[in-house]
Amino acid sequence: MPPTRVSCPNCRQPVTVEVQQVFDLAQDPDAKQRLLSGAVNVIQCPNCRYQGNLATPILYHDPDKELFMTFVPPEMGLPLPEQERLIGSLMNQVINRLPQEKRKGYLLRPSPALTFQGMIERILEADGITKEMLDRQQKRLALLQRLVSASSPDVMAEIAKQEDAMIDQEFFGILSRLVEVSASSGDEQSARALTELQRQLMPITTFGREMQDQAKEIDAAMQDLRALGNELTREKLLDLVITAPNETRLSALVSMARAGFDYQFFQLLTQKVDDASEAEKARLEQLREHVLKITAEIDRQMNERLQAASQLLEKIVQAANVEEALMQNLGGVDDFFLQEVNRSLDAARKQGDLERSAKLQQIIATLQSLEESPPEVAFIEELMQAPDEAARQKLLEGRAEEVTPEFLNLLMNFAGQVEEQQPEMAAQLKSLYRQALRFSMQRNMSS
Numbered sequence: 275m276p277p278t279r280v281s282c283p284n285c286r287q288p289v290t291v292e293v294q295q296v297f298d299l300a301q302d303p304d305a306k307q308r309l310l311s312g313a314v315n316v317i318q319c320p321n322c323r324y325q326g327n328l329a330t331p332i333l334y335h336d337p338d339k340e341l342f343m344t345f346v347p348p349e350m351g352l353p354l355p356e357q358e359r360l361i362g363s364l365m366n367q368v369i370n371r372l373p374q375e376k377r378k379g380y381l382l383r384p385s386p387a388l389t390f391q392g393m394i395e396r397i398l399e400a401d402g403i404t405k406e407m408l409d410r411q412q413k414r415l416a417l418l419q420r421l422v423s424a425s426s427p428d429v430m431a432e433i434a435k436q437e438d439a440m441i442d443q444e445f446f447g448i449l450s451r452l453v454e455v456s457a458s459s460g461d462e463q464s465a466r467a468l469t470e471l472q473r474q475l476m477p478i479t480t481f482g483r484e485m486q487d488q489a490k491e492i493d494a495a496m497q498d499l500r501a502l503g504n505e506l507t508r509e510k511l512l513d514l515v516i517t518a519p520n521e522t523r524l525s526a527l528v529s530m531a532r533a534g535f536d537y538q539f540f541q542l543l544t545q546k547v548d549d550a551s552e553a554e555k556a557r558l559e560q561l562r563e564h565v566l567k568i569t570a571e572i573d574r575q576m577n578e579r580l581q582a583a584s585q586l587l588e589k590i591v592q593a594a595n596v597e598e599a600l601m602q603n604l605g606g607v608d609d610f611f612l613q614e615v616n617r618s619l620d621a622a623r624k625q626g627d628l629e630r631s632a633k634l635q636q637i638i639a640t641l642q643s644l645e646e647s648p649p650e651v652a653f654i655e656e657l658m659q660a661p662d663e664a665a666r667q668k669l670l671e672g673r674a675e676e677v678t679p680e681f682l683n684l685l686m687n688f689a690g691q692v693e694e695q696q697p698e699m700a701a702q703l704k705s706l707y708r709q710a711l712r713f714s715m716q717r718n719m720s721s
Contacts, residue, residue: 291316298367315328341400
């Protein structure tokens with residue numbers, strides 16, 4: 275993005291702007307995010323304080339979706355031949371950088387967008403985000419603004435009552451993301467205000483009450499299992515499953531105690547079915563099928579994670595610098611990854627593959643050297659290695675006093691530090707941040 279001297283649209287004084295006209299995901303995967311954020315081609319005039327976007331031709335290329343789009347701002351007033359000349363020059367930049375085998379027919383037919391917003395909507399639509407979805411989000415943002423700006427808690431509650439149907443999962447998701455953005459940018463006042471709004475909405479909205487009820491059921495399942503402790507047997511686990519009062523409690527029990535739902539457990543359940551009265555038999559049969567579906571889904575997710583761990587390990591082992599590759603992919607190091615390292619090391623030794631054994635030993639040694647971390651960092655690493663959200667929730671509850679505002683800020687800082695070089699790890703840290711923030715909010719509400 276070369277600096278370019280342009281005239282400020284407001285005061286006509288010269289201003290330096292970093293201009294980007296080509297957004298080619300084949301060369302720059304982050305280009306789409308910059309374009310969608312609106313933080314490109316921005317004029318900030320030091321003379322009159324004007325801020326806005328520079329009117330300039332834009333070409334967007336996403337080879338995976340074969341999306342090739344152009345936009346020439348109407349306010350530039352360019353005659354058609356000049357538009358074609360500029361767009362042709364931008365097209366050549368993209369095509370010339372592509373290998374011959376990747377030059378396909380769609381590159382000869384760029385799709386023009388009449389407005390910048392139209393271009394953005396088509397990019398999002400290609401990602402499965404329709405105009406209707408954007409409209410829904412805009413309506414929820416507008417509602418959020420009304421709630422935040424309400425003159426009193428009573429007025430806020432009345433607005434929430436009138437718009438109860440719109441205060442749904444999507445609404446709370448937007449609210450949580452805004453809390454994250456405010457906290458990560460240092461705007462603690464906004465973060466506190468939005469957190470307080472969330473706390474107030476939970477008990478007075480239909481979806482908020484459902485979230486509270488769900489949290490209570492998950493907590494109840496955890497308490498039931500903790501109460502049994504070392505005395506947890508398949509028979510007692512079966513009793514908990516049969517008496518589970520709802521779907522949420524049942525799913526939580528299966529997720530938290532998956533190892534207990536084995537062949538012997540289902541033998542016990544089948545015996546219960548066989549011994550049951552006709553009236554009870556149908557319910558128990560349905561319960562058995564449902565538990566089987568839940569365990570199958572958990573196993574599917576675990577197999578996916580094992581496969582991902584295997585692929586990540588191969589990527590690291592094949593790298594020219596194993597330690598550097600490991601450090602760049604620490605976000606993927608979890609129990610599944612460690613399990614795969616040990617399995618692979620055992621196989622390499624049996625096969626006499628000294629080179630692979632040495633690399634795997636290097637991975638283990640590097641991970642061991644990282645274990646001496648500050649308590650906060652060690653806690654984050656432990657949370658990152660938890661196999662699923664339920665396990666992370668259990669860790670958070672067990673060390674609730676460590677989930678402080680400083681801890682949450684540390685999470686967001688880590689995510690920001692690795693976002694550019696390790697986007698997957700950043701996404702995991704942000705997901706962990708959201709869960710920790712939600713846990714902190716729920717704890718505050720309970721107290």
